[in-house]
Amino acid sequence: MSDTKTATAGQSLLPTYGRYPIALVKGEGSYLWDDQGKRYLDFMSGIAVTNLGHAPQKVKEALIKQLDELWHTSNLFRIPNQEEAAQLITENSSGDAVFFCNSGAEANEAAIKLARRYQQKIANNGRYEIITFEQSFHGRTLATLTATGQEKVKEGFAPLPEGFKYIPFNDIRAVEAAISDKTAAIMLELVQAEGGIIAADPQFVKDLKALCEAQGILLIIDEIQTGIGRTGKLFAHEHYGVEPDIFTLAKGLGSGFPVGATVAKEKLREAFGPGSHGSTFGGTPIATAAVKATLEQIVEEKLSERAAAAGEYLTAELRSKLADLPFVQGVRGLGLLVGIVCAGPVADIVTAAQERGLLVITAGPNVVRLLPNLLVTNEEMDTAVAILAELLAQA
Ligand code: PLP
Numbered sequence: 489m490s491d492t493k494t495a496t497a498g499q500s501l502l503p504t505y506g507r508y509p510i511a512l513v514k515g516e517g518s519y520l521w522d523d524q525g526k527r528y529l530d531f532m533s534g535i536a537v538t539n540l541g542h543a544p545q546k547v548k549e550a551l552i553k554q555l556d557e558l559w560h561t562s563n564l565f566r567i568p569n570q571e572e573a574a575q576l577i578t579e580n581s582s583g584d585a586v587f588f589c590n591s592g593a594e595a596n597e598a599a600i601k602l603a604r605r606y607q608q609k610i611a612n613n614g615r616y617e618i619i620t621f622e623q624s625f626h627g628r629t630l631a632t633l634t635a636t637g638q639e640k641v642k643e644g645f646a647p648l649p650e651g652f653k654y655i656p657f658n659d660i661r662a663v664e665a666a667i668s669d670k671t672a673a674i675m676l677e678l679v680q681a682e683g684g685i686i687a688a689d690p691q692f693v694k695d696l697k698a699l700c701e702a703q704g705i706l707l708i709i710d711e712i713q714t715g716i717g718r719t720g721k722l723f724a725h726e727h728y729g730v731e732p733d734i735f736t737l738a739k740g741l742g743s744g745f746p747v748g749a750t751v752a753k754e755k756l757r758e759a760f761g762p763g764s765h766g767s768t769f770g771g772t773p774i775a776t777a778a779v780k781a782t783l784e785q786i787v788e789e790k791l792s793e794r795a796a797a798a799g800e801y802l803t804a805e806l807r808s809k810l811a812d813l814p815f816v817q818g819v820r821g822l823g824l825l826v827g828i829v830c831a832g833p834v835a836d837i838v839t840a841a842q843e844r845g846l847l848v849i850t851a852g853p854n855v856v857r858l859l860p861n862l863l864v865t866n867e868e869m870d871t872a873v874a875i876l877a878e879l880l881a882q883a
Pocket residue numbers: 535591592593594596625626627628677681682710711712713738739
């Protein structure tokens with residue numbers, strides 16, 4: 489190895505992330521510890537991933553059992569865990585058929601492909617256009633960053649795939665104006681999370697669904713951040729009383745084990761035949777052991793309902809303790825996906841909270857995002873609210 493190849497460990501990574509100078513090395517429940525032994529109360533859950541807390545016992549046991557038995561075969565064979573995990577999803581949702589992959593971006597990529605293929609091979613209408621919304625976030629692959637309604641994620645990646653249109657969120661007239669005879673699908677998050685914790689208006693979602701049905705357009709709901717109990721229902725679309733044609737999952741689906749899923753209605757089943765889409769690692773025995781254990785626990789222990797109650801408590805506490813602070817403009821969100829909307833940038837609040845032993849993140853420049861696990865206690869929420877109230881009072 490030449491001298492120019494000697495580098496510290498971190499320098500051997502491409503600089504894709506603005507990282508905090510904290511190395512977290514252990515996690516249990518709502519807490520994380522860094523390599524200096526400092527303890528943090530985790531109110532970000534690895535960005536909505538560790539919904540059952542860190543190293544949850546039942547998922548850990550399922551993973552250890554599976555590690556002992558079998559890690560990987562191939563999707564050329566039946567994978568019993570995958571079949572059972574898919575069945576758990578379909579039994580507990582409006583969806584009928586599942587494709588497993590490894591991340592949120594891949595789940596959305598598959599959703600886009602499935603929608604186009606349905607229109608082109610089943611409906612035989614040649615439609616390909618996907619309408620998405622300003623401020624949305626759908627991932628970092630070429631198609632999903634193109635679907636994302638934020639310019640910053642697209643810079644320097646031209647040429648981008650064709651067939652995407654962006655319109656203002658919660659504006660049904662804009663949707664009507666954007667639809668053409670090429671519109672294959674409309675894709676949205678019901679709470680734009682990366683975009684600043686902006687919930688879809690219930691009437692807008694109902695109108696959107698009616699418009700899609702009337703015009704043979706598929707409705708794709710990105711539940712990657714809102715799914716798996718996070719918003720107080722297993723899937724956020726249950727709040728809205730609409731059944732999407734396709735919805736996508738990742739993040740909390742494996743409690744931290746990487747796995748994603750694209751969930752489709754029956755009419756889309758035949759749009760993907762053998763060879764039309766796939767993934768070497770999609771839905772391995774290990775990944776789907778994590779999915780099964782995660783969903784079983786959330787359903788059996790009614791953790792979505794718990795998240796709804798905890799979200800109400802957290803939101804009410806934040807509203808009462810932050811009410812008089814001039815820097816705070818409001819508190820918004822759904823369930824345990826909560827944003828504190830501020831009058832200016834909040835990056836310094838996030839780092840100050842870290843110093844005080846609390847992990848939170850931003851959602852856009854001016855919103856502090858709170859994503860505790862679904863088992864968070866009132867005492868833990870009180871601690872987080874007290875720290876944030878103190879920091880926001882000084883801002
Ligand atoms: N969609 C939404 C709503 C997300 O919040 C994210 C990630 O933050 C993604 C898609 C992309 O997921 P992943 O980072 O697993 O590719």
